[in-house]
Amino acid sequence: MSFLSVRNLTLRLKNGPRLLRRVSLDVAPGEVRGLVGESGAGKSMIGKAILGILPGAVEIAEGEIWLDGTDLLSLPPTERRRRIGATAALIPQDPLTALNPSHRIGPQITDRLVHILGWSRTDATARALDLLAEVHIPDPERVMRNYPHELSGGMRQRILIASAFAAEPKLIVADEPTTALDVTVQKQILRLIAGMQARHQTALLFVTHDLGVVSKVCQRLTVLYSGMVVEDASVTDFFAAPRHAYSAALLAATPKYTDPAAGLLPVPETVTASVRAEVEAFDRAMDSAINERGLADG
């Protein structure tokens, strides 16, 4: 049974184009699923939809998001937020903007434990100190009293990781958690997240550009193109033989993780043209289905 199950999720800009096209993906308890695709494919949108933080301009046209046996979209907004806060967490992309500049580190980790989960201050503080030690923060007592601007980017990302694990969530969404960091710290942070995930047995949805990272951290992966799932496979199967032409091209274009800074090489034009045609065919089918339904209703 999956802990997270996204079913046929379709997002669109209000009165505008679709951003996600019937996306379905599952993450089992303790499993790590990679979510790859080029920039603008809609990877972050999936994470935002799960965590209930979609931008105001985006609406959910269709779909279900099952988290721990409840369809989040069927809950009233306040209840949905509490449910998400109690069971899921986000490791954000940019540690420099993800901490509140006017609060000390301590409360930014402990407040959720105290106010959402009802822990005592003392317990929450002890827990935060443990976690900070676990993410290798030197002198956690002092760091708890620091303001974000007094710490380096790598330190801040460690703190955000500790904070994400604080409430023992069953699911963590990590949205490119290393791209904003210095290349030298990227590996450490990656190893840290993988280690924490293994120890806490958290389900992890890992958004990344980098298939090299996927091969190291994930058990399953979803390849997204223009808001459409083109491949959903186990990592072993995928790296042995990708099924879709686009994901095959993506894999061929990835330098063999020796040079993470190089990023992706371009996918050949013929491949993108054919996958774009698939997307257009999908949209046409959806639109005509909507029109027919509209005619039947009218």
Next chain:
Amino acid sequence: MQILRILLMRLTTTAITLLGVAIIVFFVIRVVPGNPVAMMLPPGATEDDIARLNALYGLDKSLVAQFGIWLSGVVQGDFGTSITSRQPVLGLVLGRLPATLELSIMALVIACLLGGAAALTGTRYRGTRTEAAIDVADGVALSVPDFLWGLVLILLFGVLVPIFHISGRVTPSLDLPFTTNFYLFESLLRLRLDLWADIVSHMFMPALALAIPLAAIIGQLLKQSLKETMNLDYVTLARTKGYGETRVILREALRNAALPTLTLVGVQFTFLIGGTVIIERLFSYEGLGNMAIDAVINRDLPLIQGIVILFAVIFTAVNLAVDLLYAVLNPRLRHA
């Protein structure tokens, strides 16, 4: 360290500013026609009488010499003698200062409460009719100047539904046990709530008139700033933690959103203090502003000079207070 540096810089610029103000006010009011001495004497006084009084007040010397005498006195804390009341200017002015300070601060508090409430409500219900209604109210409040609000309030709550006093600072028949002129503050300290209520009931209308335009400015600026802050990453992250929207606004966004607004509110507050001159007149409130108008009517040159200098001191003090507050509220500056 940062705070000390701001203080030192400010003290230097303040001294220069005040000197400039002193020069301008001294010479400008002497360009305006009208001889204060001639106005004091009864009709039928001879040229000799006028000359004698002129000499008494030093008005027969050259302008530059007069300025020198006045300035050296000011430096020693002697602002001269009021021509109309024949009392030391400093004592007169300081005696009225508390009334104006209490009025301005009460107005500021009302403005922050009203403006803050409008901004928070507008942010909480952004994109709905509630926000649109608040925007309209802000617009109306801003497009009417404070003294017209004063007239409106006098009509509404002084004449139509007379629940507040609209004249004076305190009911004259009351026995006042105060040793300072901070009536509002001292009545509270002495726990004379009866007097306090009477004073508040006198102050509320003029304070509200002063507060309404500032409240609208605070409401608009703070809401704008809050809405921008609500889209920042750390606010989004806080939402995923399960907090309700109201808590996210108050706890995550408010403080950071208030910082950029603070400086502008400080500038606006000095305008509000300037507004007390007319509002005090309108409500016959015995403060500095009312005294300033009397002094101008009577050509009481030393008194005008004293009041203008005091207003200049208040303005610079407000600006300094805003800068310090900004440094205290902003952790980046506090530790720099």
